[in-house]
Amino acid sequence: MSLIVHKYGGTSMGSTERITNVAKRVAKWARAGHQMVVVPSAMSGETNRLLALAKELAPSTQSEAYFRELDMLAATGEQASSALLAIALQAQGVESVSYAGWQVPIRTNSAYTKARIESIDDERVRADLEAGRVVIVTGFQGLDELGNITTLGRGGSDTSAVAVAAAMKADECLIFTDVDGVYTTDPRVVPDARRLHTVSFEEMLEMASMGSKVLQIRSVEFAGKYKVKLRVLSSFTPWDIDINIEAKSGTLITFEEDENMEQAIVSGIAFTRDETKVAVLGVPDKPGIAYQILGAVADANIEVDMIIQNISKGGLTDFSFTVNHADYAKTIDLLKNVVVPKLGAQEVVGDTKICKVSIVGIGMRSHVGVASTMFRVLSEEGINIQMISTSEIKTSVVIDEKYMELAVKALHKAFGLDQVQA
Helix, strand or coil: CCCCEEECCCCCCCCHHHHHHHHHHHHHHHCCEEEEEEEECCCHHHHHHHHHHHHHCCCCCHHHHHHHHHHHHHHHHHHHHHHHHHHHHHHHCCCCEEEEEHCCCCEECCCCCCCCEEEEEHHHHHHHHHHHEEEECCCCCCEECCEEEEEECCCCHHHHHHHHHCCCCCEEEEEEEECCCCCCCCCCCCCCCCEEEEEEEEHHHHHHCCCCCCCHHHHHHHHHCCCCCEEEEECCCCCCHHHHHHHCCCCCEEEECCCCCCCCCCCCCEEEECEEEEEEEEEEEECCCHHHHHHHHHHHHEEEEEEEEEEHHHHHHHEEEEHHHHHHHHHHHHHHHHHHHHHHCCCEEEEEEEEEEEEEEEHHHCCCEEEEEEHHHHHHHHCCCCCCEEEEEEEEEEEHHHHHHHHHHHHHHHCCCCCCCC
């Protein structure tokens, strides 16, 4: 008997009809003899609706007390969908029980709206599984050491599902979503994008961090760290599809040493419009400047991505970095009112009209000239590069957002990702 974790996204839970189909699919797996834990997201659009109500009541509030209540509010979406799924399963004749994150409990730190999972107590869930029940656990949420409800940030249900699978040493975690796997890039931008049968954890981690929306980055981190077998597949296939076929569909996220890994120099093109660029100009060029700027940003719980420090001229330098669009106003305000006066910098400027495009592939380790090919392709398309970041298996550039689709299409073709692999 295998222990399987299923995760269903908001679109999969978007109506009572879709919830019924999810219940039928889960019941199929349970009747096949598997112990089943299910982690659902809130119904499509529900979290946005709830957060919009809070915004209407308090348009500019940013206090810790406000974010605490925001987590209390947002957590109700997953609680509703979990209870509805349990009811739907019971209607299918399958014993089931739902739990909120705090009932398991799933322990987190106290970073409201961006909490991180610290531990999971699986005793209660295991007892129900041994009793033959399907267990439904809310995604996206947990409980801090003071007993406050916390949420994990957007896409946090993926993280919850993988963390539960890791804690319980599940045989596999299946992420059911509105796409049928991981593609070489977004098919809405490049119609010739191919679905990958397998992709390494390293590649998936880079693709998630570089803008791929298929999986939340922390879920991939969990899966790689705890060796959770992970598969992405569609919830919109017929629920009664043969379970043996379903178990091998979608995209398997696996390890580089696996024999069946698709060997390509570049496996995918990721991109995001969620990045903004911030620059502190005329900073005194002396030791500790980077720490004084980025330390203050980190203390404000703002994540920094790409970083560039220019060559010193006349004892001054410019320091640029990118942050998520949601943190842009907060970052600019922090720099202007706290960092700049302290450092004696000349000016803070920002740019919200940028995007990040990345090429990703484990084959880049053993092939030279991959980055130069990327730069040549962008140059031939008349696209100026503003920032560059590299690792062993990815190269990212910041460009003007109006060139994003052109860049993605050109790179996808240049690296042969539109060609069917043997």
